[in-house]
Amino acid sequence: MQELDQVFVNAKGWLLSLFPIGLRPWVSIAVSVGVIAAIAPFIMMYLTWLERKIIARMQNRFGPTRVGVYGLLQPISDGIKMLIKEDIVPRGADPLLHILAPILSLAPAILLFAVMPFGRNMIAADLNVGLLYLFAISSISSYSIFMGGWASRSKFSILGAMRGVAQIISYEVPGVLSVVAVIMITGTLSMVGIVEAQADQWFVFTPWGIVGCLMFFLSGVAEVNRTPFDMPEAESELVGGFHTEYSGMKFALWYMAEFLESFAICAFTTTLFLGGWQGPAVPFWVLGLLLAVIVATGTKLPAPIRSVGAAAMLGAAVLWRTQVIPSWAWFLAKTYALVFVLVWLRGTFPRLRVDQLMGLAWKFFLPLGLVNIVAAGIWWSLRETPWFGWIASAVVLALSAWALVLANKPEPLQPRTYIYAD
């Protein structure tokens, strides 16, 4: 099973062995960069397809079906369309900044892939300050959004850009705070170190971990401007927000940056809280066997489902026991599950108002993030008695979340009295 797990690493090793020793570090860099540069657009293309398919199904539609089987060639035809469209720069716009902004937004999105641990030994650059790098790089998108909005010379663009900057800066704070707990527990900023620290237990199964995971994920959703936090590009209010005046391939670059960043958010949530490329440490094959027994004996279910379900559970348990699933498959499965959640959120919720959005960041996430650090501390200091620590930190978090909701509850509106109309 080791071969399947390390298949990409071994392939790279074989490729490197073809070159003289002096060249190998450079070839290694070139290969990593080349692979990332090749798969990033591919990931983005099929994320758009995935999003359109899932959102369509949630709205009782089919989604793309015409181009290729299940519309699988749709992203390619979209790409060709974008390439051959006219590139319009509005009169009075700043042409240099206008073309620089989408490039500046795409570059950090691809740079984020450098510290993404796709699997065991599958990371382009295992920086010892990986987490710092993540936050430093992902903050650049606020510059590019404002640059794009400003350079377009359009009031919709500038409004969207202003909203975008306010939102991104606000949500960076809870985003960073939610990760502080992880740094406290693992004692490292390296992505590989964080993943390896979760070998015994994914952080999402601890009280501070679930809160941190939700906060990091939702702040990430807000930071990459996706529904329900897509204030900077609110179609119904701002036409297209900061990319109103963009067309053709420049527009596609904006979208590429957005989709790659949302993929990165899912990937880093997986890395930081969902165990990265680790399979669940819990002996899940026991659970699988248990479920097989439960499904097989469940009298409420119809007979075919019972037999098929029991067989599936049994198969899963055997698979689990033998550990055939490679690490990169775990990572991609978890990441794409989070991508599904991202699209699911988009399919369910309407856009927040600006004040609600800011209120969520400053009045709820920020204090909860601070409490979360305390809770993680409690959990860590009581690690000798795990259950007690677990319950103590859960109680602290639940109480403070409840208190925050109570404190933030808006006053009920009184019946309005009309002074002049009566």
Added chain:
Amino acid sequence: MIGIGVLRGMGVTFKTFLETYPWGRGLLRALRIPTTNGLVTVEYPDVKQQHHERFRYFPFLVYDQTPDNLRCVACKICEQECPPACIHIIGPAKDEQGRPAKAHGRTYPVEFDIDISVCMSCRICVDVCPFDAIEMDNQYELSGFDRFGQMVFNKDKLLKPNDYFQRIKPTEAATVDARLAAKKK
């Protein structure tokens, strides 16, 4: 509890998501959750929607038995009443001495053109016609590449038999036929 409404909302969309797949419907049925077929899209060029009988798109000229036995007498009321002025009639036909030419005891139009790209499907021409000579068709796949060559229908293209009318709109045709029979007596 906090956030329960959020989860309930997500449950609704996830149920809709499952309902669009056969396996999803099977899963929901197995869990004893009432389901419907979630997909409501009619994939148009492959599948056509069943239209109601009174669905109308564009007028046509009715003839009885043979194409020269058309009901239109070229009175031009429809041409005058047409709000977007898309009907163009030349006629009634004259013989060499300038007297009205007749076919089957009626005058008839020389040219009868309707610009279908201008027509707004209002059915006023049908309402004003004293002879029930013009009726609404339900054909809607009329696109073409040539604005005046294909979008302007002449008399040949507009003429359709009464049988066709009876076939596409049985109820309306029965009323019209009854009215015409009463007039003949």
